[in-house]
Amino acid sequence: MSDQLDTNGFTERQFLEQYDASQFDRPSVTVDMLIFTVANQVENNYRKLPPKTLQLLLIKRGEHPYLGHWALPGGFVQMNESLDEAAARELRSETNIDQIYMEQLYTWGDVQRDPRTRVISCSYMALVDSHSLLVQAGEDADEAAWFDLTYQVLEEKKVNRNDGHEKETTIELRLQHNDMMLNAVIKITNITKGRNTRITREVMDSSGLAFDHARMIQYGLERLQNKIEYTDIAFNLMAERFTLSELQQVYEIILGRDLLAAAFRRKVTDLVEPTDEYTKEAGHRPSRLYRYRS
Amino acid sequence: MSDQLDTNGFTERQFLEQYDASQFDRPSVTVDMLIFTVANQVENNYRKLPPKTLQLLLIKRGEHPYLGHWALPGGFVQMNESLDEAAARELRSETNIDQIYMEQLYTWGDVQRDPRTRVISCSYMALVDSHSLLVQAGEDADEAAWFDLTYQVLEEKKVNRNDGHEKETTIELRLQHNDMMLNAVIKITNITKGRNTRITREVMDSSGLAFDHARMIQYGLERLQNKIEYTDIAFNLMAERFTLSELQQVYEIILGRDLLAAAFRRKVTDLVEPTDEYTKEAGHRPSRLYRYRS
DNA sequence: ACAATAGTGTCTATTAGACATTATATT
DNA sequence: AATATAATGTCTAATAGACACTATTGT
Numbered sequence: 001m002s003d004q005l006d007t008n009g010f011t012e013r014q015f016l017e018q019y020d021a022s023q024f025d026r027p028s029v030t031v032d033m034l035i036f037t038v039a040n041q042v043e044n045n046y047r048k049l050p051p052k053t054l055q056l057l058l059i060k061r062g063e064h065p066y067l068g069h070w071a072l073p074g075g076f077v078q079m080n081e082s083l084d085e086a087a088a089r090e091l092r093s094e095t096n097i098d099q100i101y102m103e104q105l106y107t108w109g110d111v112q113r114d115p116r117t118r119v120i121s122c123s124y125m126a127l128v129d130s131h132s133l134l135v136q137a138g139e140d141a142d143e144a145a146w147f148d149l150t151y152q153v154l155e156e157k158k159v160n161r162n163d164g165h166e167k168e169t170t171i172e173l174r175l176q177h178n179d180m181m182l183n184a185v186i187k188i189t190n191i192t193k194g195r196n197t198r199i200t201r202e203v204m205d206s207s208g209l210a211f212d213h214a215r216m217i218q219y220g221l222e223r224l225q226n227k228i229e230y231t232d233i234a235f236n237l238m239a240e241r242f243t244l245s246e247l248q249q250v251y252e253i254i255l256g257r258d259l260l261a262a263a264f265r266r267k268v269t270d271l272v273e274p275t276d277e278y279t280k281e282a283g284h285r286p287s288r289l290y291r292y293r294s
Numbered sequence: 295m296s297d298q299l300d301t302n303g304f305t306e307r308q309f310l311e312q313y314d315a316s317q318f319d320r321p322s323v324t325v326d327m328l329i330f331t332v333a334n335q336v337e338n339n340y341r342k343l344p345p346k347t348l349q350l351l352l353i354k355r356g357e358h359p360y361l362g363h364w365a366l367p368g369g370f371v372q373m374n375e376s377l378d379e380a381a382a383r384e385l386r387s388e389t390n391i392d393q394i395y396m397e398q399l400y401t402w403g404d405v406q407r408d409p410r411t412r413v414i415s416c417s418y419m420a421l422v423d424s425h426s427l428l429v430q431a432g433e434d435a436d437e438a439a440w441f442d443l444t445y446q447v448l449e450e451k452k453v454n455r456n457d458g459h460e461k462e463t464t465i466e467l468r469l470q471h472n473d474m475m476l477n478a479v480i481k482i483t484n485i486t487k488g489r490n491t492r493i494t495r496e497v498m499d500s501s502g503l504a505f506d507h508a509r510m511i512q513y514g515l516e517r518l519q520n521k522i523e524y525t526d527i528a529f530n531l532m533a534e535r536f537t538l539s540e541l542q543q544v545y546e547i548i549l550g551r552d553l554l555a556a557a558f559r560r561k562v563t564d565l566v567e568p569t570d571e572y573t574k575e576a577g578h579r580p581s582r583l584y585r586y587r588s
Numbered sequence: 589a590c591a592a593t594a595g596t597g598t599c600t601a602t603t604a605g606a607c608a609t610t611a612t613a614t615t
Numbered sequence: 616a617a618t619a620t621a622a623t624g625t626c627t628a629a630t631a632g633a634c635a636c637t638a639t640t641g642t
Binding site for chain 2: 004006007010011012015016019021024025026027028029062063064065067068076077078079080081082083084086099100101102104106107108109110111115116117118120122164165192193194195196197198235236238292294
């Protein structure tokens with residue numbers, strides 16, 4: 001600690017003693033969790049592999065605002081916990097699992113994004129293995145549900161200006177749980193002026209989704225798609241043992257496109273370790289089980 | 295707005311009217327700016343190209359805490375401005391330039407990171423072209439200075455455990471402005487347990503740098519190094535017209551390694567547009583000037 | 589002429605994509 | 616036997632790295 005005196009003649013200790021944070025207006029801060037998993041869909045054909053779906057956990061709000069709407073699990077950051085700790089706490093309270101992959105995504109700070117008061121929200125992404133999730137749902141009274149997440153690019157538009165250009169991408173998110181279907185449309189705008197590019201994300205429409213959570217979901221999906229290409233995070237979505245076809249399926253639903261098996265296997269061989277086990281009763285040639293080589 | 299009543303029998307409007315944010319403790323929120331530029335060093339040999347340095351703008355603190363220490367420019371987020379707006383305001387007040395590349399980096403929320411009170415800080419990175427920076431420094435009384443930023447990996451350690459492994463990387467940052475040299479040592483720890491990896495950054499030593507700004511700088515440098523590989527952000531550091539050798543120099547000091555000219559030129563040809571101009575009086579073969587193809 | 593950089597050609601190794609081929613348990 | 620997937624081989628195109636070679640200015 002410095003002994004220097006400030007313009008009021010205070011030492012650092014004296015300054016800190018008289019410091020009163022309450023003299024300034026402060027926003028509230030929350031964490032919001034994007035909890036992704038990949039689950040098997042039921043398949044009636046005994047020969048076919050069960051297709052997989054990317055799922056996201058949502059909570060039905062029991063309070064104002066957005067009462068009855070679905071929202072990302074989250075809550076206010078307490079004064080005695082770090083952001084990571086707050087995120088881990090929320091995660092634990094929803095999934096009952098520790099040791100989950102978790103990563104901070106982005107902090108959303110628009111002035112009017114919450115009707116209650118100024119709320120700044122730090123979003124996190126977590127990836128969980130659906131097999132270890134048998135102990136599903138929390139002890140909370142809240143209604144929680146895994147929604148199948150799909151998306152579609154509705155429109156791509158490029159407008160040229162004299163000092164640059166503008167690119168608009170309109171994306172529709174679809175979140176489905178049983179009969180319930182939530183839709184959201186997000187417009188992503190890239191404005192380029194000279195060498196400068198600015199990107200904004202607007203929620204154009206969001207039926208049944210609370211706050212600006214639709215764009216948080218779109219942002220998280222994009223991050224997941226990017227990171228799966230150059231990191232090993234996909235293994236957080238896998239069971240302890242898995243086949244290379246299952247691993248490929250996970251990559252395919254996240255990236256939204258088919259991959260060639262030969263090239264895929266070449267790319268992941270160094271990341272996995274073969275076990276001596278094989279799948280059984282599959283209706284076709286059995287597949288070797290692998291584990292992640294950490 | 296929903297007409298549903300909550301458990302207290304309130305409509306959403308009634309709920310919002312009685313909502314009192316002040317009943318909860320709230321942290322303070324700041325933005326901190328990493329403003330990078332690349333500048334020419336003076337070179338006495340008339341034949342040689344001037345070497346470039348990566349520079350970062352720091353402000354000498356005139357108040358407690360960390361009075362007299364150097365800090366990233368930044369300040370509290372006001373209630374009527376978004377995070378991006380707060381960052382743009384800080385940037386304008388230091389550089390007097392608009393239309394600067396700016397990107398949110400990471401939000402730092404450790405409980406004790408500020409001795410005054412609980413402060414959560416959202417860090418941003420900005421890239422500016424040093425040539426357009428002739429109007430340097432702000433009108434503030436603060437002392438601002440561009441520090442040359444270099445770094446060195448001091449140690450890489452890998453410890454195997456039975457349930458995983460730990461990787462520690464110790465990095466020294468050096469910030470130099472004239473005779474002034476600030477040093478900071480950051481320890482980055484990757485803890486892998488099973489399939490789960492968690493990463494932490496600790497400031498081990500930080501002479502003359504305020505708060506936890508050393509790790510913000512290390513994080514920003516890492517992001518810059520990653521993003522320069524797969525995006526066009528480097529052009530934000532260039533003048534309107536530049537030679538391909540200058541562009542290569544910028545890549546080299548950011549990445550910290552030499553690149554082969556032939557391969558580099560192949561990679562950037564689609565990103566640039568040749569002009570009819572050439573450098574003059576260079577002491578060697580003149581070089582064609584290019585501009586960014588946006 | 590010389591120093592220093594600018595700019596290009598080419599060989600090689602590596603990698604990704606495309607597609608064909610063989611293998612095998614289950615019903 | 617039929618089916619669906621598992622697993623591998625091979626050809627091709629594209630790309631990155633290495634390095635040599637030529638070009639061009641100012642002093």
